[in-house]
Amino acid sequence: MNFTNDTKELISILEKSLDIKDFTTPKKNEISIVVDQNNVPTILTYLKDKGWKQLSMITCVDWIEENKFELVYVLFNWTNGITFLVKTKIERENPEYISIIDIFPGARYYERDIHEFFGVKFEGNSDSEKPLFLELWDDKPPMRKDFDPLEYSKRKFPDRKYDVELSKNVVKEVIKEGGINERT
Amino acid sequence: MNIFEEDLNDTITFWEKIKNIFRGKSLWMLHYCTGCGAVELPPTMTARFDMERLGMGPMATPRQADVLLITGYLSVKTLRRVIYTYEQMMTPKYLVGFGSCTLNGGIYYDSYAVINRLDYYLPVDLYLAGCMPRPEAIMNTFKTLENMITKGEANGWKKYVENYDWYRNNQIRSLGEVYVKDEFHE
Ligand code: SF4
Numbered sequence: 001m002n003f004t005n006d007t008k009e010l011i012s013i014l015e016k017s018l019d020i021k022d023f024t025t026p027k028k029n030e031i032s033i034v035v036d037q038n039n040v041p042t043i044l045t046y047l048k049d050k051g052w053k054q055l056s057m058i059t060c061v062d063w064i065e066e067n068k069f070e071l072v073y074v075l076f077n078w079t080n081g082i083t084f085l086v087k088t089k090i091e092r093e094n095p096e097y098i099s100i101i102d103i104f105p106g107a108r109y110y111e112r113d114i115h116e117f118f119g120v121k122f123e124g125n126s127d128s129e130k131p132l133f134l135e136l137w138d139d140k141p142p143m144r145k146d147f148d149p150l151e152y153s154k155r156k157f158p159d160r161k162y163d164v165e166l167s168k169n170v171v172k173e174v175i176k177e178g179g180i181n182e183r184t
Numbered sequence: 185m186n187i188f189e190e191d192l193n194d195t196i197t198f199w200e201k202i203k204n205i206f207r208g209k210s211l212w213m214l215h216y217c218t219g220c221g222a223v224e225l226p227p228t229m230t231a232r233f234d235m236e237r238l239g240m241g242p243m244a245t246p247r248q249a250d251v252l253l254i255t256g257y258l259s260v261k262t263l264r265r266v267i268y269t270y271e272q273m274m275t276p277k278y279l280v281g282f283g284s285c286t287l288n289g290g291i292y293y294d295s296y297a298v299i300n301r302l303d304y305y306l307p308v309d310l311y312l313a314g315c316m317p318r319p320e321a322i323m324n325t326f327k328t329l330e331n332m333i334t335k336g337e338a339n340g341w342k343k344y345v346e347n348y349d350w351y352r353n354n355q356i357r358s359l360g361e362v363y364v365k366d367e368f369h370e
Contacts, residue, residue, distance in 0.1 A: 133261065134261075134297070135261055135365060136360040138360060139296075142296045142297075150294040153289075153293070153294050153295060153296060157298075157299045157300045158304060159300045160288045160300070
């Protein structure tokens with residue numbers, strides 16, 4: 001780790017004063033912390049104050065075996081180029097979480113996105129349940145691991161039917177005529 | 185051209201055949217690209233291959249265009265807009281499907297958002313295989329399309345009118361509803 005003194009200090013403050021469960025550096029200039037659900041707004045506000053002014057994105061990970069969703073807030077600092085990942089886990093059944101649009105107004109669209117693809121509701125974001133990409137969606141959210149895209153595609157978007165035997169014969173004909181070299 | 189003696193007495197057929205010859209010589213294609221196959225169009229349009237040699241040019245609005253190119257995968261969201269666009273075009277109109285995605289779904293065959301075969305929703309006059317097709321293949325397709333039009337074989341638009349119910353049912357099955365709901369224009 002070759003962080004500046006400022007950052008080291010910041011990390012130690014975070015470790016001491018807030019309930020940080022895990023602290024890693026997945027790659028150079030990237031810090032990742034796992035925090036308790038309730039602490040996310042506090043930590044985000046604190047980091048924003050310290051220079052992590054850009055919310056690059058919010059994303060969600062489906063840990064289906066643990067029955068949890070993990071929300072990842074990606075913050076970027078333009079002065080020292082360090083990315084901060086703030087992760088937290090929420091329940092998978094009836095997932096609900098607090099919106100952070102008061103801290104980062106740009107989160108409005110990411111939260112809508114997550115609601116659409118994972119079904120997480122964000123309390124405090126009046127737009128969160130409006131459809132964004134999928135128009136007239138009528139199934140479970142498509143990025144959940146128990147959603148079967150192939151089955152959905154077969155049901156909704158019929159495929160072209162091929163006569164496999166016929167196409168094999170066509171290939172044989174072509175080979176016989178010396179059209180393509182027969183592979184062994 | 186295939187104008188026969190008896191056509192000369194039948195004015196409708198005669199003029200239809202003459203019109204087909206002219207239609208084949210000036211194709212305006214709609215400047216609307218849907219998928220990754222579209223990156224092969226700039227080289228086809230510009231100096232090296234120069235599409236204008238065939239009398240083809242890009243056109244900005246559906247009402248002035250004759251050819252609609254579906255350059256690749258179609259998501260459900262885009263399909264709605266494409267159906268609108270196709271229905272706005274004046275007849276005669278021709279539809280060309282580019283690449284394996286329009287044929288059978290290509291690499292998106294199991295996607296929840298991408299349709300698998302285009303001719304189920306809209307009448308396709310000509311398919312162009314490849315992922316993605318080279319400009320040479322595109323020029324070849326345009327030439328084939330031109331020949332088909334001149335011979336009066338590109339009849340997708342008539343098929344669409346005659347079998348409208350079938351197309352409509354398929355559209356509804358996959359899209360739920362064809363209307364476009366766009367929150368930014370409400
Ligand atoms: S066929 Fe290939 S190039 Fe064309 S849209 Fe599909 S993936 Fe893209």
